[in-house]
Amino acid sequence: MAAAEGEPIRFGILGCATIARKVARAIHLSPNAALHAVGSRSLPKARAFAAAVASAAAAAPPRAYGSYEEVLDDPAVEAVYVPLPTALHLGWAVAAAEKGKHVLLEKPAALRVSDLDRILEVCQSNGVQFMDGSMWLHHHRTARMRQFLSDPTLFGNLRVIHSTSTFRADAVFLEHNIRVKPDLDSLGALGDLGWYGIGAILWAADYALPATATALPAPQLNQAGVLLSCGASFHWHDGKAATFHSSFLSAVSMDLSVHGSGGSLQVTDLAIPFREDRAAFESTAGAHFSELHLGWSRTPEEVAVEAPLPQEAMMVKEFAELAMGVRDGFRRPEPKWGEVTRKTQLLVDAVKTSIELGCKTVDL
Amino acid sequence: MAAAEGEPIRFGILGCATIARKVARAIHLSPNAALHAVGSRSLPKARAFAAAVASAAAAAPPRAYGSYEEVLDDPAVEAVYVPLPTALHLGWAVAAAEKGKHVLLEKPAALRVSDLDRILEVCQSNGVQFMDGSMWLHHHRTARMRQFLSDPTLFGNLRVIHSTSTFRADAVFLEHNIRVKPDLDSLGALGDLGWYGIGAILWAADYALPATATALPAPQLNQAGVLLSCGASFHWHDGKAATFHSSFLSAVSMDLSVHGSGGSLQVTDLAIPFREDRAAFESTAGAHFSELHLGWSRTPEEVAVEAPLPQEAMMVKEFAELAMGVRDGFRRPEPKWGEVTRKTQLLVDAVKTSIELGCKTVDL
Known part of the structure; x- marks a missing residue:
C-alpha cells in the first residue's frame, strides 16, 4: 500500500464534524492530497459523510469506517485530520502518530501544554509531521x-x-x-x-x-x-x-x-x-x-x-508537501508548526x- | 459692550498654542462666533498670532493683549477658549467663569476630578456654559x-x-x-x-x-x-x-x-x-x-x-449657540457637556x- 514517490498524500478523517466537511473539500482542492477514508463511531454516519463529500467534490467516495481505530489501521492512510472534541485530541493524535500517520490536528490543539507536549513528542519519535488547523x-x-x-x-x-x-x-x-x-x-x-x-x-x-x-x-x-x-x-x-x-x-x-x-x-x-x-x-x-x-x-x-x-486548501497543501517530503525521504518533519502550536x-x-x-x- | 440679541458670540483666546490657531480658524468658520481678542504673556507673540489668524481668515485681526487677565477684563469678550497647559486650567477657567465668560476648555480638562469639580461649580454659579475641546x-x-x-x-x-x-x-x-x-x-x-x-x-x-x-x-x-x-x-x-x-x-x-x-x-x-x-x-x-x-x-x-x-467649527458653533441662548435669556447653561467631561x-x-x-x- 506504500504510495509511489510524488503521489498525493492519502488522508483519513476521524469524525464527521461540520468542519471535517470543510477540510474534506480542502483535501479535494489540494493538488497533492487525496481523501482515502473517514471514520465515525457510527458506520451509517461515516457512510453518509463519505457520500456527501464525494458528491460535493464529484469524486469517488472515501472508505467509510465505523470506528476511528479502523482509519488508523488502514495502511493506505498516510495522514489523519483530527476534528474531534479537544478532550479527545491527546488520545487520538498520539494513537495516530504511533501508527506512523502524519497529524493535522484541529484547534485548540490540546486542553493543556503538557498534553500537547506528549503529542509533539510522539510525533517526533515516530517521524511524522504535526500541524494544527489554524487555516489563516x-x-x-x-x-x-x-x-x-x-x-x-x-x-x-x-x-x-x-x-x-x-x-x-x-x-x-x-x-x-x-x-x-x-x-x-x-x-x-x-x-x-x-x-x-x-x-x-x-x-x-x-x-x-x-x-x-x-x-x-x-x-x-x-x-x-x-x-x-x-x-x-x-x-x-x-x-x-x-x-x-x-x-x-x-x-x-x-x-x-x-x-x-x-x-x-x-x-x-x-x-x-x-x-x-x-x-x-x-x-x-x-x-x-x-x-x-x-x-x-x-x-x-x-x-x-x-x-x-481557499486558505484551508493552502493549509492541506502545505501539510501534504511536508508529509510527502518525509515519506519520499527528502526531509525530516518540519518542527516549526509544532513550535507555533506550542507557543499558542x-x-x-x-x-x-x-x-x-x-x-x-x-x-x- | 453688551452684544445685541442674535449677534455672534465674541471669543477671547488665552495663549497662542498651535491648537489655538486651529480653533481661531474654527471660530471664523462658525457662523455664530467671532474672534475678538487673544492674550499671551508676550504681547509681540499675541500680535503675531492675531495677524496670522486674521490673514489666514482674510478678516480683521483680533485685539492682542500681553496678558491673559486683559482678555478676561475685556467686557466685549463673552467666551474664552483655554488651550493652556493642563496645570493652568483650574486657575484660568475659574478666573474666566468668575468674570462671567463662557468656558471652552481644551482637553484634558483638568489634572484631577476635584479640580474639574471646582471649575464646573464656578461655571454653574456664574451661569456660564462649559464645554471641553473634544471636537470629534x-x-x-x-x-x-x-x-x-x-x-x-x-x-x-x-x-x-x-x-x-x-x-x-x-x-x-x-x-x-x-x-x-x-x-x-x-x-x-x-x-x-x-x-x-x-x-x-x-x-x-x-x-x-x-x-x-x-x-x-x-x-x-x-x-x-x-x-x-x-x-x-x-x-x-x-x-x-x-x-x-x-x-x-x-x-x-x-x-x-x-x-x-x-x-x-x-x-x-x-x-x-x-x-x-x-x-x-x-x-x-x-x-x-x-x-x-x-x-x-x-x-x-x-x-x-x-x-x-470641520468638526472643530461644529464644536464652536454648538458652544456658541448654547452661550447665545444664555446671553439672550432663552435658556440656562446646558449641563450635559460638563457631565460628559466629568465622567471622562x-x-x-x-x-x-x-x-x-x-x-x-x-x-x-
Whole structure:
C-alpha cells in the first residue's frame, strides 16, 4: 500500500464534524492530497459523510469506517485530520502518530501544554509531521501582511497588537454544542476563538513569547464553568503590549490591528476571510497629522491579495508537501508548526491560569 | 459692550498654542462666533498670532493683549477658549467663569476630578456654559454612528469596545513638549491621548460609567514620571468590557471598534478624521459565517458622512449657540457637556490611580 514517490498524500478523517466537511473539500482542492477514508463511531454516519463529500467534490467516495481505530489501521492512510472534541485530541493524535500517520490536528490543539507536549513528542519519535488547523496562517494575505510588518522603513518596531475573535452563539449552541461542554471542550471560547486571537498576537510578534499574561477582569462562564467570553493582555520586556477578546456572545468579528513605531495594519476578517477568492487588509505607513491637525498626511491603503486556493486548501497543501517530503525521504518533519502550536497553547494555558487566579498576572 | 440679541458670540483666546490657531480658524468658520481678542504673556507673540489668524481668515485681526487677565477684563469678550497647559486650567477657567465668560476648555480638562469639580461649580454659579475641546463629539459622523449603535435590530446590546489613540512623538517633543513636563501636563499621554480613547469608550457606552478600571501592565513613563504610553480595561456590571491604549510612541492611530450582540462598528480616524469634508465608518449587522464557514453572509458596509463644517467649527458653533441662548435669556447653561467631561475625567483619574497602585483594579 506504500504510495509511489510524488503521489498525493492519502488522508483519513476521524469524525464527521461540520468542519471535517470543510477540510474534506480542502483535501479535494489540494493538488497533492487525496481523501482515502473517514471514520465515525457510527458506520451509517461515516457512510453518509463519505457520500456527501464525494458528491460535493464529484469524486469517488472515501472508505467509510465505523470506528476511528479502523482509519488508523488502514495502511493506505498516510495522514489523519483530527476534528474531534479537544478532550479527545491527546488520545487520538498520539494513537495516530504511533501508527506512523502524519497529524493535522484541529484547534485548540490540546486542553493543556503538557498534553500537547506528549503529542509533539510522539510525533517526533515516530517521524511524522504535526500541524494544527489554524487555516489563516496559510493564506497568501498572511504572507503579504508579514512582508509589511517586517519592513522597518514602513512599519518600524512593533508596539501594540489587538485582536478580537467573536461570534454570537444561539441558544441551541449555548445549551448543546461541544464547545461549551466541560467534559469535551473545557476551554470554551478561550480555546475555540481565543486560539485565533492569541495565535494572531503571537504571529504579529513573530513568535516572541510575552513576559506576562493577565486576564481581563470579569470573564463570563456558563453554569458548568466553561468560558463564554474572556480576554487578556500580554506584555513583553521591551514594552510591546497586546490585548485580545474572545466571545460566544458578540456578533461575528475577526479583527486584528497591529501598531508599530512607523505604521499600522488593520484586518477585520482575519481567521475567516469574507470571501474565498480575495482578501484584503489596510496598512498605513509614515502618516502624521497635517498642519494644524486638520487631517492626516496619508490615509490607509487597501492591500488586496488574490487567493488561488481557499486558505484551508493552502493549509492541506502545505501539510501534504511536508508529509510527502518525509515519506519520499527528502526531509525530516518540519518542527516549526509544532513550535507555533506550542507557543499558542502556552498562552492559552497562561490566560486560563490567570482567570483561575482572579485575573492575576502570570509570568511566562 | 453688551452684544445685541442674535449677534455672534465674541471669543477671547488665552495663549497662542498651535491648537489655538486651529480653533481661531474654527471660530471664523462658525457662523455664530467671532474672534475678538487673544492674550499671551508676550504681547509681540499675541500680535503675531492675531495677524496670522486674521490673514489666514482674510478678516480683521483680533485685539492682542500681553496678558491673559486683559482678555478676561475685556467686557466685549463673552467666551474664552483655554488651550493652556493642563496645570493652568483650574486657575484660568475659574478666573474666566468668575468674570462671567463662557468656558471652552481644551482637553484634558483638568489634572484631577476635584479640580474639574471646582471649575464646573464656578461655571454653574456664574451661569456660564462649559464645554471641553473634544471636537470629534460634534462631527456629523459621530451622530450617525450613534444612530447605528442605538438601533437594537442592527447593533443589539453593547458588548465590547476597543480604542487606540497614538502618535509617534519625535525626539524634540519627547524632550521639550509641554505634554511630557511634570509641572505642566503631568498626565502625559493619558491626558492628551487617553482622553480621546476614554472619551470614545464612554461615548460608545452612552455614558454608563464602568464599575472598575484596571490599568494594563507595564505603562511607560519618562524620567520625570510622565506617562508616555499606557492603557486600561474597563468593566461594567452587565458584562460589557472595554480596553484602550494611548501612546506617544506608536505611529498615528485613532481606532474605535464597538462590538454588540448583533453588529459591530469600526472607525480608524475617530478623533482627527483623515480629511475635513467627509468622514466614514464601517458597520456590520446581522452577519454570520456562511455554510462550512467558507466566508461571511455579509461584509462591512462603509457609511460616509459629509461634513458641512470641520468638526472643530461644529464644536464652536454648538458652544456658541448654547452661550447665545444664555446671553439672550432663552435658556440656562446646558449641563450635559460638563457631565460628559466629568465622567471622562473620572476615568482618567481611575486609570492614573490604578497605574500608581501597580495596575490594581480600581472601583468607580
